[in-house]
Amino acid sequence: MSKTSLLKWIQEGNVTIPGVLLTHYKEMNLDENELVLLLQVISFIENGNEFPTPFELSSRMTISVSECTGILRKLVQKGFIEIKESYSGDDVRYERYDVEPLWGKLIDCFLLRGKQEAVIANQKNETDLYTCFEQEFGRPLSPFECETLAMWMDDDHHDPHIIKAALRESVISGKLNFRYIDRILFEWKKNGIKTIEQAKSYGKKFRQSQTPQRNKQNEDANPTLKSVPFYNWLEQ
Template sequence: MEQKDLLMHWMDEGMVSVPQVLLAHYSRLKLSEAELVLLLQIFACKQKGRHFPTFEELSASMTISTEECSTLVQKLIQQQVIAIEQGDALGFERYSLKPLWEKLANFMIQQSRQSTLHQAMNEEQNLYTCFEQEFGRPLSPLECETLAIWIDQDHHDAVIIKAALREAVISGKLNFRYIDRILFEWKKQGIETLEQAREYGQRFRQHQQPSSDQVQRSKKAVPFYNWLEQ
């Protein structure tokens, strides 16, 4: 066969597009290499329109016997990795890979949730560290409880809490009551992002600019907005 004819033959055979997530995480779905290859063989057959290949057809492209192929298929069905569905025509059956895709989707969702939870735990830990650094001491049990309430009950994002801490530092009123008042005001105003918090604080500080006499008396003075007076 000439190279051109060989290339045309390869093109006629088609290509199989395999989900990358399956190759990356099949072991975490407790699938062996043999089971993975068998699933890929079924997947390839379905793409060619052969929805219910025989054990002989499947094992012919693998290094396992027909009996071993039958055993693996039964195992995958029992583990709800694949299913056998009834087709439109009477007596027509086909393999379904929907259970596999569902397992893979659930796994990816779980991984995403775990990643989000891990990130949230890191942010919470960093939040406690930021407060202790700004206060210059370990937080008291009551202060730790207040922080937990802001996160768990009031549902303030860690970024917003850090922004409120920064606002208290700028205003020279570093205490939890003042920070709580800032968070309350921001929530009432619908402030949910760091940029919104910055703009809101800057807008109020502009209205609190000191007079020229005050500036001359103390050039280091920082204008602030007294949130407790709201």
């Protein structure tokens, strides 16, 4: 290959497109011909031709000029591209393709998918939470208990992971009931506990302050009893 050919290849430039367009175009109701045609339009624009003709576009593809014209019309109707009027420095009016609507639709699709994934993940967490409670209680939850769980999440805005942590705390403490779990959640919320890490830190400080007092009481009652550290489930 000659140097001239290599220079021509370099001068062709590169087309920069978001990878998310390739992974989400089906969800945006685009087919392969529409996608490739959009990419060709973008390529022309980036190389200085803002209004390529159907003939120029179809010459790079395997579709006819008439097919290209029809797809362009469809892309405009579907709101993926717009034909706008602009003026040059000599006040000469000209038409150009604007692909900003494509990026807007792509962003909307990406955000919508993110929300859908978040909803699915949240629903799974909630289902796991109910299952976790039923396993620990060894029975199906009553309607009142189900309502209480829902209130913890919807009204008190407790994260399902924090509710599970409070459940495990009640199990370790030997006080498996909703009233005790509600008290744990109340104390954690009052002290700004919103994550497992914060619960670890809070639990550690609380137990450090409580253990010496418990040990002293136990030793006073039974001098031969050795000190046993309180089990910290958060460290497991």
